[in-house]
Amino acid sequence: MPPHPLTEAELAETVAGLPDWTYEHSRLTSTFRLPRPSVTPFLAAVAKAEDAANHHAVITLLYDKVSLALQTHDADNSVTVRDVALAREISLLARQHGSH
Numbered sequence: 674m675p676p677h678p679l680t681e682a683e684l685a686e687t688v689a690g691l692p693d694w695t696y697e698h699s700r701l702t703s704t705f706r707l708p709r710p711s712v713t714p715f716l717a718a719v720a721k722a723e724d725a726a727n728h729h730a731v732i733t734l735l736y737d738k739v740s741l742a743l744q745t746h747d748a749d750n751s752v753t754v755r756d757v758a759l760a761r762e763i764s765l766l767a768r769q770h771g772s773h
């Protein structure tokens with residue numbers, strides 16, 4: 674049973690608690706800048722977290738900038754608690770990998 678799309682009020686509360694992330698076009702988006710040598714370990718850690726959550730982000734890499742977009746396909750491409758949980762984890766991983 675997929676989770677329900679977050680309501681406007683839930684989204685506002687969520688984004689307030691996710692300083693690295695923005696809500697736009699029905700997705701949570703973020704861009705992290707990392708030391709170049711940390712990019713591969715960071716991406717490996719994100720992939721591991723994705724597979725543990727069975728929830729996957731769209732990831733764009735340009736040298737030391739990693740952009741990510743999260744939405745729940747199983748809930749009509751809306752933002753759900755699954756996106757919020759993975760976003761929190763990715764923010765932590767980014768900090769652990771030297772994001773600035």
Ligand SMILES: C[C@H](O)[C@H](O)[C@H]1CNC2=NC(N)=NC(=O)C2=N1
Pocket residue numbers: 727728729730743744745746747748
């Ligand atoms: C079959 C598989 O469990 C589903 O497709 C999972 C996998 N990863 C996913 N990732 C995202 N972002 N949204 C989903 O609804 C989703 N569903």
